[in-house]
Amino acid sequence: MSAENYILFTIAGTSYALPSQDVAHVEMVEQITRVPNAPAFVDGVVFSRGQVVPAINMRARFGFERAPLDVSSRLLVVQSRGRSVGLLVDACREFMTVPESAVHPPGEALSGLSAQYVEGVASVGDRLIVLLGLERLLGSTEHAVAAGA
Amino acid sequence: MSDQLDSFLDDYFAEAEEHLAVIRRALLILEQSIGRPRPDAANLEELFRSFHSLKGIAGMVDHRETETLAHELESYLRAIREGDTAINTAGMDALIKGAGTLEASIAARRANAPAVDTAAIAAELRGFAAATPSDARADAPVAIAANCSCIFTPSPALIARGINVDVVRARLREIGEIISAAPMITSQGAVAFQFAVRGTLTDEQAAAWRNDGMAFSAIAPGSAIGPTASEDSGAAAGAILSSGHYVRVDLARLDELMRMIGNLVILRSRLNDTVERSERHLPAAHYRAMQDDAEAIERELRELREGVMRVRLVPVGEIFRRMPFMVRDLARETGRSVNVVMSGHDTKIDKFLVERMMDPVLHIVRNAVSHGVESPEERQASGKPLAATLRLGASASGETVVIEIADDGRGIDAERVAARARLVGLPVPSGPLDNATLLELISAPGFSTRDKSDRVSGRGFGMNVVRETLQELGGRMQLETERGHGTRFIIELPLTLAITAAMLARVGDQVFAIPQASVREVAEIEAASIRALQGSEIVEFRGAPLPVVRLSSALGCRETPLDRFHAFVVGSGAAAVGILVDRIVGHREIVVRATSDPLIRVDAVTGATDLGDGRAVLILDVAAIARQARDRGARRGLAVVKDIA
Numbered sequence: 084m085s086a087e088n089y090i091l092f093t094i095a096g097t098s099y100a101l102p103s104q105d106v107a108h109v110e111m112v113e114q115i116t117r118v119p120n121a122p123a124f125v126d127g128v129v130f131s132r133g134q135v136v137p138a139i140n141m142r143a144r145f146g147f148e149r150a151p152l153d154v155s156s157r158l159l160v161v162q163s164r165g166r167s168v169g170l171l172v173d174a175c176r177e178f179m180t181v182p183e184s185a186v187h188p189p190g191e192a193l194s195g196l197s198a199q200y201v202e203g204v205a206s207v208g209d210r211l212i213v214l215l216g217l218e219r220l221l222g223s224t225e226h227a228v229a230a231g232a
Numbered sequence: 233m234s235d236q237l238d239s240f241l242d243d244y245f246a247e248a249e250e251h252l253a254v255i256r257r258a259l260l261i262l263e264q265s266i267g268r269p270r271p272d273a274a275n276l277e278e279l280f281r282s283f284h285s286l287k288g289i290a291g292m293v294d295h296r297e298t299e300t301l302a303h304e305l306e307s308y309l310r311a312i313r314e315g316d317t318a319i320n321t322a323g324m325d326a327l328i329k330g331a332g333t334l335e336a337s338i339a340a341r342r343a344n345a346p347a348v349d350t351a352a353i354a355a356e357l358r359g360f361a362a363a364t365p366s367d368a369r370a371d372a373p374v375a376i377a378a379n380c381s382c383i384f385t386p387s388p389a390l391i392a393r394g395i396n397v398d399v400v401r402a403r404l405r406e407i408g409e410i411i412s413a414a415p416m417i418t419s420q421g422a423v424a425f426q427f428a429v430r431g432t433l434t435d436e437q438a439a440a441w442r443n444d445g446m447a448f449s450a451i452a453p454g455s456a457i458g459p460t461a462s463e464d465s466g467a468a469a470g471a472i473l474s475s476g477h478y479v480r481v482d483l484a485r486l487d488e489l490m491r492m493i494g495n496l497v498i499l500r501s502r503l504n505d506t507v508e509r510s511e512r513h514l515p516a517a518h519y520r521a522m523q524d525d526a527e528a529i530e531r532e533l534r535e536l537r538e539g540v541m542r543v544r545l546v547p548v549g550e551i552f553r554r555m556p557f558m559v560r561d562l563a564r565e566t567g568r569s570v571n572v573v574m575s576g577h578d579t580k581i582d583k584f585l586v587e588r589m590m591d592p593v594l595h596i597v598r599n600a601v602s603h604g605v606e607s608p609e610e611r612q613a614s615g616k617p618l619a620a621t622l623r624l625g626a627s628a629s630g631e632t633v634v635i636e637i638a639d640d641g642r643g644i645d646a647e648r649v650a651a652r653a654r655l656v657g658l659p660v661p662s663g664p665l666d667n668a669t670l671l672e673l674i675s676a677p678g679f680s681t682r683d684k685s686d687r688v689s690g691r692g693f694g695m696n697v698v699r700e701t702l703q704e705l706g707g708r709m710q711l712e713t714e715r716g717h718g719t720r721f722i723i724e725l726p727l728t729l730a731i732t733a734a735m736l737a738r739v740g741d742q743v744f745a746i747p748q749a750s751v752r753e754v755a756e757i758e759a760a761s762i763r764a765l766q767g768s769e770i771v772e773f774r775g776a777p778l779p780v781v782r783l784s785s786a787l788g789c790r791e792t793p794l795d796r797f798h799a800f801v802v803g804s805g806a807a808a809v810g811i812l813v814d815r816i817v818g819h820r821e822i823v824v825r826a827t828s829d830p831l832i833r834v835d836a837v838t839g840a841t842d843l844g845d846g847r848a849v850l851i852l853d854v855a856a857i858a859r860q861a862r863d864r865g866a867r868r869g870l871a872v873v874k875d876i877a
Binding site: 113114116117118119120121122125127128130135137139166167168 | 742786787788789825826827829831832834835836837839840842846847848849850
């Protein structure tokens with residue numbers, strides 16, 4: 084039976100996961116430099132291992148209210164098609180292997196905004212975890228930029 | 233695995249680009265032989281060899297359409313060569329069209345675009361080859377090379393299969409005589425062996441052995457073994473010697489080195505701060521010693537940096553080499569006759585600049601041919617040689633590289649420029665226009681019918697995009713033109729880019745870096761002297777009105793009420809704009825890191841830098857900010873400013 088490794092994180096009380104191979108590293112959040120005229124959900128840029136990386140505020144991206152940064156805030160530096168992008172999340176402290184059999188299609192319940200970048204929902208024990216697709220997430224992020232979000 | 237494939241493909245594209253460069257040059261030489269009894273043999277051979285090598289490497293990466301076309305080009309050249317015949321215009325056009333399609337097919341693969349259909353031109357070339365009187369049997373299984381070079385790169389996998397240098401030697405003896413053998417280091421740093429062989433290799437053998445780590449290329453293809461063979465082997469030995477002296481380096485690896493040096497520069501400046509702060513805690517002798525060491529480190533770092541930068545430098549000729557092709561086509565289309573004279577193409581410049589300058593230079597050259605050069609009749613009437621001369625020159629002076637593009641055409645018609653400028657609503661000073669003003673006008677946005685949007689469609693663009701590109705690169709442009717005598721554009725570019733001197737300025741609670749090259753002057757402006765004018769703001773500066781733009785409002789920063797501002801004056805003449813900041817807080821060398829992600833690609837920001845505290849400081853494109861302000865001002869009525877002037 085096949086299984087995939089995921090990095091788990093929380094945004095506004097919900098558990099999300101990305102395949103661990105998409106995540107280059109996870110950092111504490113220090114200083115984010117605001118970039119003028121960047122999309123509203125981009126908090127700015129940070130230096131991550133010598134690279135300039137945009138920081139997407141995932142709360143803002145998913146339509147929640149921004150929360151002040153605290154000790155549990157993390158920046159997930161993800162890599163996709165040669166791009167490096169930072170995802171600012173409330174917390175990130177778990178690594179989990181999810182068997183394929185535990186993954187269900189997103190279904191009706193998740194229609195709307197987030198359905199565009201959800202690959203599936205995993206039920207592990209008594210928890211529900213929303214599995215995100217990075218390409219879709221970044222792709223829809225670009226659409227949001229084009230639409231002037 | 234896919235990483236390996238990627239780097240393999242990168243190598244392929246780099247090598248293909250080198251062959252294409254040789255092909256472009258050799259085709260131009262070949263073209264000059266039209267009408268002569270026989271083409272230059274050495275040039276023909278070089279061309280043949282390049283097509284042949286391209287065919288080989290395209291086959292290795294399984295780009296069939298490129299391989300097929302290269303094969304047909306090679307076959308046609310063999311027919312010309314072996315038939316010992318002259319080449320005519322139709323045949324030349326087919327070769328040039330074929331080479332162009334070859335280039336397009338490689339470019340398409342590089343861009344991950346759909347493969348280019350090369351079948352039609354390949355068939356056309358086959359027709360030409362068949363029609364060339366020749367005793368060559370292009371389709372017979374003859375040797376693809378009589379004298380060839382073989383590079384064997386051993387690997388653990390090959391050795392496991394029993395394929396080692398001795399086996400390779402034995403195989404090469406099967407096909408002929410091994411003339412020389414030498415170990416070499418590949419661009420990946422692996423050990424390989426290069427053999428020069430005189431013998432006959434069939435396509436089947438080449439294909440089968442290629443899978444065993446043996447890569448073949450022709451040294452003197454098609455030449456019979458005979459009295460000239462020993463010369464050929466001498467040439468082969470020379471080729472081996474020279475290939476061992478160069479390694480091909482991926483630009484990304486150099487960038488990586490540059491980044492590491494950048495980190496050292498930052499650490500060094502942090503160390504300096506610490507040393508300065510320690511002064512009163514240390515015995516004077518210790519402090520002095522630390523200061524000396526810090527200075528020595530700084531000197532060494534500067535040299536290290538310069539050393540790596542020199543590696544990044546490539547000949548300016550890379551910009552020029554496409555030009556004769558383009559000029560040739562354009563001249564033929566428009567019925568002009570143009571000779572291209574190039575000088576200083578060995579002048580070295582940063583690879584990145586070469587890439588960015590390609591289109592601007594192409595644009596100026598295109599303009600020169602289609603607008604500058606007169607028809608042969610017109611030239612005859614004014615007593616000029618029938619063929620116009622287009623000079624492309626490059627020279628280095630200190631930290632700058634100068635590129636000149638000069639034609640001996642009719643010169644720029646100032647009256648027509650003025651008329652056009654008035655038509656599109658640009659302010660035109662009264663009286664005769666000097667060269668600087670002319671350049672100002674033809675580079676103004678809206679002057680050219682071709683504008684920014686054309687850059688996307690790839691059809692060339694107006695002079696304003698040339699100017700914008702130059703500003704972005706920290707370069708400058710001058711114009712010299714004389715009616716009836718010609719036009720000359722002089723472009724000055726910085727030698728390198730990665731590290732640059734910058735001013736640091738505070739606006740609200742944020743610090744920004746502004747590259748010094750884009751700033752003409754720094755001024756102090758009294759808040760009280762700023763006057764509002766139709767939604768814009770101006771001050772009087774050196775006796776002339778200077779539109780100003782507050783960086784805080786351009787960037788949406790918090791505004792601080794101040795009595796006086798510092799201003800960066802950007803652009804000159806009518807295009808000058810003052811950019812107001814709260815305070816200039818420093819001046820230092822910064823390491824430029826690109827902000828290339830689409831999420832943060834905003835007009836005003838070109839990159840970011842780390843001043844030593846791990847925080848990203850944005851590098852501003854003040855030229856772009858000034859331009860935006862000018863465009864806004866133009867909409868709101870620059871005319872008013874002009875009236876006051």
